[in-house]
Amino acid sequence: MGLVLNEDEVMLRDTAEGFFKEKAPVKQLRELRGSPGNRDETGFDRGLWSEMADMGFAGIVIDEDHGGVDMGFMAAGLVAEQMGRNLSASPFLSTAILAATAIREGGTAEQKSEWLPKIAGGKAIFALALDEGVKHNPAGTSTTAVKSGNGFKLNGHKAMVVDGHVADALIVAARTSGEDGDEAGISLFIVDPKTKGIETERTIMVDQHNAARIDLNDVEVSGDALLGSLDDGMEVLGKVLNAGRAAVAAELLGAGAQAFQDTVGYIKERKQFGKIIGEYQALQHRASHMYTELEIARSAVYAALSALDGNDPKSDLYCAMAKAKLGSVAKLVSQEGVQMFGGVGMTDEYDIGLYMKRIRVLQELFGDAHYHMNGFAKANSF
Amino acid sequence: MSDLDTFRTETRAWLEENCPAEMRVPVTSDKDLCWGGRNWKFSSPAQKQWLENCVAKGYTVPTWPKELGGAGLTRKEEGVLKKEMARIGARSPLSSFGIWMLGPALLKFGTEEQKLEFLPPVARGEIRWCQGYSEPSAGSDLASLATKCEDRGDHFIVNGQKVWTSYADQADWIFCLVRTDNTGKKHHGISFVLFDMETPGVEAKPIKLISGRSPFCETFFEDVRVEKKNLVGTRDKGWDVAKYLLTHEREMIGGQSLQGLARPTHELAAASLGLEDGKLADPMLRGDIAEMEIDEWAFNLTVGRKLAEAKAGASLGADSSMLKYYGTELNKRKFELMMDAAGHEGLEWESERSNEGKLSRSWLRTKGNSIEGGTSEVQLNIISKHILQLPGA
Numbered sequence: 001m002g003l004v005l006n007e008d009e010v011m012l013r014d015t016a017e018g019f020f021k022e023k024a025p026v027k028q029l030r031e032l033r034g035s036p037g038n039r040d041e042t043g044f045d046r047g048l049w050s051e052m053a054d055m056g057f058a059g060i061v062i063d064e065d066h067g068g069v070d071m072g073f074m075a076a077g078l079v080a081e082q083m084g085r086n087l088s089a090s091p092f093l094s095t096a097i098l099a100a101t102a103i104r105e106g107g108t109a110e111q112k113s114e115w116l117p118k119i120a121g122g123k124a125i126f127a128l129a130l131d132e133g134v135k136h137n138p139a140g141t142s143t144t145a146v147k148s149g150n151g152f153k154l155n156g157h158k159a160m161v162v163d164g165h166v167a168d169a170l171i172v173a174a175r176t177s178g179e180d181g182d183e184a185g186i187s188l189f190i191v192d193p194k195t196k197g198i199e200t201e202r203t204i205m206v207d208q209h210n211a212a213r214i215d216l217n218d219v220e221v222s223g224d225a226l227l228g229s230l231d232d233g234m235e236v237l238g239k240v241l242n243a244g245r246a247a248v249a250a251e252l253l254g255a256g257a258q259a260f261q262d263t264v265g266y267i268k269e270r271k272q273f274g275k276i277i278g279e280y281q282a283l284q285h286r287a288s289h290m291y292t293e294l295e296i297a298r299s300a301v302y303a304a305l306s307a308l309d310g311n312d313p314k315s316d317l318y319c320a321m322a323k324a325k326l327g328s329v330a331k332l333v334s335q336e337g338v339q340m341f342g343g344v345g346m347t348d349e350y351d352i353g354l355y356m357k358r359i360r361v362l363q364e365l366f367g368d369a370h371y372h373m374n375g376f377a378k379a380n381s382f
Numbered sequence: 383m384s385d386l387d388t389f390r391t392e393t394r395a396w397l398e399e400n401c402p403a404e405m406r407v408p409v410t411s412d413k414d415l416c417w418g419g420r421n422w423k424f425s426s427p428a429q430k431q432w433l434e435n436c437v438a439k440g441y442t443v444p445t446w447p448k449e450l451g452g453a454g455l456t457r458k459e460e461g462v463l464k465k466e467m468a469r470i471g472a473r474s475p476l477s478s479f480g481i482w483m484l485g486p487a488l489l490k491f492g493t494e495e496q497k498l499e500f501l502p503p504v505a506r507g508e509i510r511w512c513q514g515y516s517e518p519s520a521g522s523d524l525a526s527l528a529t530k531c532e533d534r535g536d537h538f539i540v541n542g543q544k545v546w547t548s549y550a551d552q553a554d555w556i557f558c559l560v561r562t563d564n565t566g567k568k569h570h571g572i573s574f575v576l577f578d579m580e581t582p583g584v585e586a587k588p589i590k591l592i593s594g595r596s597p598f599c600e601t602f603f604e605d606v607r608v609e610k611k612n613l614v615g616t617r618d619k620g621w622d623v624a625k626y627l628l629t630h631e632r633e634m635i636g637g638q639s640l641q642g643l644a645r646p647t648h649e650l651a652a653a654s655l656g657l658e659d660g661k662l663a664d665p666m667l668r669g670d671i672a673e674m675e676i677d678e679w680a681f682n683l684t685v686g687r688k689l690a691e692a693k694a695g696a697s698l699g700a701d702s703s704m705l706k707y708y709g710t711e712l713n714k715r716k717f718e719l720m721m722d723a724a725g726h727e728g729l730e731w732e733s734e735r736s737n738e739g740k741l742s743r744s745w746l747r748t749k750g751n752s753i754e755g756g757t758s759e760v761q762l763n764i765i766s767k768h769i770l771q772l773p774g775a
Contacts (some may be wrong), residue, residue, distance in 0.1 A: 003683060003686060003687035003690060004687060004690045004691050012601075109484070126625065177385070188398055223483065248389070252505075253621075264770055264772070267772070268771075268772065268773060274746065275774075276773045276774075278772040278773050278774075279764075279773045279774035279775075280698040282775055284762065284763070284770075284772050285759065285762040285763075285766070286706075286767035287770055287772065288761075288762040288763075288765035288766045288770060289762065291704065291706050291765055291769060292704045292707055292765065293769060295688075295701075295704055296677065296680045296681055296682055296684050296708060297680065298684075298687075299680055299681075299683035299684040299686075299687045300676075300679075300680040302681050302683075302687070321676050323671075324676050325676055327681050337556065350666075351716060367675075370669070373669055373673055374669075374672070376672050376675070376676055377659070377661070377662070377668055377669075377671070377672040378661075380646070380648055380675070381651075381652075381657075381660065382648040382651065382652050382657065382661065382662045382671070382672075
């Protein structure tokens with residue numbers, strides 16, 4: 001298990017670190033969010049995404065025959081970590097991780113050659129339309145896809161569709177058999193969002209990143225829209241979610257580590273009662289505790305990414321562990337950060353609050369710590 | 383086949399032939415551990431045989447040089463040996479502060495004569511060592527220790543008192559921090575000396591703990607003669623030796639704490655409370671156990687990552703404080719959850735059913751994990767100072 005970065009990985013991390021710090025720092029997110037009525041319609045910088053494609057980031061888990069660089073999930077995680085550090089907005093997760101994995105794992109030869117080169121080249125943005133209710137619950141998928149002629153007719157409502165408002169293509173999870181709560185009976189479809197019967201509402205989230213609610217009303221798709229096997233979408237979706245959870249955990253690691261670094265920097269400068277507040281043991285011990293938790297968390301993330309690259313049979317468990325651990329640790333670090341910044345931590349001017357908001361969204365995405373603790377227990381038969 | 387594969391094959395065959403069947407079952411009580419020493423009584427012929435076989439092969443201290451009783455293995459070979467032993471459930475042939483603590487210190491700071499005199503008997507399990515560090519007024523603030531060591535020309539005379547000396551009543555020799563100079567700053571003037579516990583003037587009194595056991599002693603020194611050749615490192619600069627050794631101790635406590643019981647906590651809880659619809663019958667406890675086991679897994683991964691990051695044989699430095707802090711706090715959490723899971727059964731103290739209160743006594747023992755070898759608070763201070771570089775830490 002590769003828990004220590006090798007030379008190539010260190011080089012990639014350093015490249016990504018410099019890239020996002022220069023091209024997509026927190027300042028860019030502030031500009032993108034603008035103000036109500038004066039908001040960037042895309043929510044990320046298309047120029048940045050195009051540069052990320054040039055760097056190979058968009059095709060990081062796509063094989064070379066389809067235009068990717070095939071560097072694997074550890075590499076993808078290192079990129080996500082640096083995006084977390086800078087709160088960078090881009091369709092990296094929705095497209096380069098989720099869609100690329102879905103099509104790579106479940107796509108026909110035609111689907112692969114149609115979509116993978118476009119993803120790797122930054123020419124197509126995807127969104128995964130999976131969740132529906134207030135919490136992440138793949139087995140609870142109730143959107144239906146009913147056979148209709150040679151194709152299917154989709155009906156339902158999707159929420160928390162990351163990048164759904166700008167996607168060139170959607171991957172929709174819909175029930176083709178079974179009942180709510182069944183893992184079996186779900187199928188995946190590649191759907192053009194401009195198809196008749198689709199209504200998309202952009203949702204401005206607390207972290208100023210992008211998601212959408214999508215209504216599907218008698219949406220007709222052809223038979224070749226099916227991605228993976230009929231009724232066994234979970235086979236592909238399981239891999240997609242593992243990749244997504246590990247990548248989100250990596251982004252949480254980056255966001256948490258940067259929030260912590262900013263906090264330690266601040267308590268080394270801020271003076272009260274004639275002393276630098278970092279001299280107070282009440283803060284020192286909490287900072288040291290956070291350092292420790294972040295080190296433990298880093299191992300969890302690297303182990304999950306490395307398990308995916310090695311096709312470890314326990315990949316589900318590794319990814320659940322990483323997502324659970326990072327959900328808790330990043331939350332701790334961001335909350336303590338705001339507290340230690342004190343009054344200015346509550347202001348919009350300081351970045352620490354932006355980190356807390358981004359972390360809150362990432363905590364929720366693809367299952368929070370409770371969801372994954374429950375999954376961990378189930379997988380261990382208790 | 384690579385050299386390492388050849389080594390694995392040979393090791394597997396050697397273990398098959400040399401590790402007695404009785405030494406391949408899990409340790410269930412203290413008497414299953416072999417500490418060695420002048421007065422050691424083996425709990426079984428198999429325990430004696432296993433030690434002797436390992437001594438002959440150098441496997442009590444696999445990475446030490448052959449002339450010191452080791453097998454001269456590389457770290458990677460040692461890793462293979464550990465894995466092969468774990469594969470068949472082989473017990474450690476020898477538990478020893480001489481191996482875990484004195485050894486690394488002597489290998490780094492000792493003279494050739496000292497290494498040759500003291501290390502081979504440690505490797506053979508003939509001499510059992512104890513550690514004379516803490517004093518009644520020098521616990522967390524260890525450097526304020528006051529046990530006096532006076533220069534009497536051709537020898538030293540030691541007077542003072544140590545406390546929390548593990549197994550001092552059963553040890554043959556002690557490695558001991560003493561004060562050779564008290565005129566400067568407290569970290570200066572400390573020396574690291576070795577002497578026989580049978581020297582006139584040495585007395586060890588066991589301390590009864592909350593667990594009912596007495597693994598620690600108060601140790602008194604009255605005009606104890608120490609030979610000058612038994613000073614390790616530079617006189618007055620023993621703090622360097624002490625710090626180095628403490629790093630090893632922290633790694634040992636941090637890493638060891640999780641070996642406690644081989645059985646996962648959730649299995650113990652399931653056996654005790656039962657399952658309903660495949661879930662632990664107590665849903666709140668179930669969540670706590672899942673959270674703890676995730677932390678435990680991530681912690682074990684971190685121990686592996688940190689050891690792999692440190693170059694072979696290099697110290698982890700201040701990160702050993704991080705592991706010690708987290709590992710011991712985690713172990714306390716784990717035993718609290720095991721007590722919760724065991725309920726009324728876990729409260730028994732004196733019965734065969736409870737293996738003489740094995741769980742409750744172990745639970746009580748874990749409370750010392752975050753105190754010994756530097757309290758959790760001291761570890762957090764070290765992280766604050768050396769890693770985060772916070773002012774005034």
